[in-house]
Amino acid sequence: MKNYIFISIFLCGTAFAKAQTPITLDTIYANDQKNVALFFPEPIRQGITGSDNFVFTYNREKEQYFGLLQAKPGMESNLLVVNRNGAVFSYIVRYKKQLDRLNYFIPKSKSIGNEKPIVADSTKVVVFKKELGNEVYYYQKFCSYLIDRKQRIGRIKKRNEGIVLSIENIVFDKEELYFVIQIENKSTLDYDLNFLKLSVETRQKGKKKSLQSLYQEPIFKYNLPTKVVENETVKLVYVLPKFSISNDRRAVLEINEKNGERHLKLKISHRFINNPN
Template sequence: MRLKNILFPFLGLALSGCMSGQQPLDTLYANKDNNLALFFPSPIRQAVTGNDNFTFTYNRELAGYLGLLQGIPGPASDLLVITTDGSVYAFVIAFSDTLVHTYRFLRKVDRIGNERPDEESVSGMERTEGVDLRYADYCRALLQKEYRAMATKQKRGIRLQLEHVVYDGGEVYMIIKIQNRSDIDFGMAYLDVVRVNGSQKRRASFQETGIHVRYTHDRPDMVRSHRSERFVYVVPKFVMGDGERLKLELGELHGSRKVVLTKKLR
C-alpha cells in the first residue's frame, strides 16, 4: 500500500453503499512463479490485499495503470483497488499452481462503484440535493475570503498550502491552495487527507488513518504552469489528540512530483 498502516474508513461505503445491489466478484488466480498483470483504465492510486499470502505491486510514484499480482498457497482472500478517478475495483483472489491467463485488461464496467458517489452509482442511497447545496453555498462564501496560510510545503515548483480550517456542525471545511511555480502543468492524481499518530523520529510507531472526503468544491484536475488554484475539502468532524498531526499528500498524474504537508491542529 502507498501509505504504511493506512486504514480505509470508506471501504464499507465502496463495497456496499456504492453498489445498487450486491454482485458476485470475479476470482483472480495467482502463484509465486508467474505474474498476473492487471491493466486498469485509470492509474492506480491505492491497493490492498486481505492477507499476506498475496502481493499486489504497482508504481506508487508515477500512478501507473499496471498492477502485478502474485500469491503463495493458502486461503483465498480479496483485492481492493482504487484508481485516481475514484473508481473502486474488488476481486476474490486465490492460489493456483497453473494460470490459464497471465494478464487482464479491466474496463470501467468492471468497477463495483465509486468512492465518491455520482449520479450513476447512488441509486438506492439516501442523498439529498439540499445537503450538497448547503456545502456548495458555504464553500463559495469561504473562497471569497483571503486567509493567512496555516501551513505551507513546496517541492519541485509545486507549493501546497493549508490556508484555513473551519469547524461547522459535523463537518470540517479545509481551504486548500496549490500553486504551480514550475514551467510544466501539474495534473492532480490525488490529494489525500490523513491523520498521523506517532513520533516523527520513530517511523516504526507511525499509524496513518485516511479521512474520507465527503465533498469537494472547485477541486481542479490540472494546475497550469505559473497558475494557482484554491478549493475546499469537506470531511467529517475530527479532533486531533496528543501526538496526532494532519497530513495532506499531493501526487502528480503521469509524473513523479509529490508534496507532503503536515500540520498539528489544536
C-alpha cells in the first residue's frame, strides 16, 4: 500500500480534476508459469510494480504497445504504466495459481489521468510548473522513490577500515541509468568525502597489460554528502546517460577520503550494467 501511494503521487502528479473523486482500480492476475500480456493504446514509456514479487517487462530500447506481467506468490501490489503521450494507467495486481485470462486490451478510457498536471477551474487553466524545471524535478522525485524502494540488483559491496561502499540498485529509466549507492561508516571516525566517481575500465591486450579508465560524468547527483559521521549510513543516487559495456570492460565506483587514507574502489561487472532493473 505504501508503494502504491508513493508511486501514484510521484508519477501521476496527475489530473487534479480526477483526483476529486475516488478511483476504483481494476485487478489483473498473474503467476510465474505464464506471461500475461497487456496491450495499451499508446507505446509504453515506463512501467513500475510496487513489489518485487511482480515483474513487468517491456521494450525499454524501442517503445512498443505491450508489456508482459509475471508474479510470484505473495501479497497483492500495484502496477503503474505511463504511455508515450503521458497517459497514466494503474491496476491492482495479484498472484493467482490458475489464470482465466492471459491478454488484456486496455482502452484509452481506462487512463486515470495524465502525468502532466493541469488544474482547471471556471476561469482559467493553470499549468503546474517547478522552478528547477521539469527534468530536474523528475530526477529528484524518481531518485527519492528509488532510495525508499527496497529493491536490489545483487551483492556489490566493498569494505575498508570500517567504511562499506555498495551499489544497492541500478535502474534504467527513459535514457538514463540510476545508480543507487550506499555509504556506511562503521568506524569511530567521521568520513569526510573528497570525491565519489564512476569510471569504466578497459583491459588493454598484449604483452604489456594495462588498464585504461574513462570517467563517466553524472548528469544529476541526489543526496551526495560531504561527510558520513560515525555509525551513519547514507544513500544517494547518481544519474548517468545510458551506456553499456562489453565483457572485457567493467565499471568502477571509487570513493576517496579528504585528508585521509580510507580509499575504496568497487568493481561492477558488465552484467549488472547491461541488465539493470
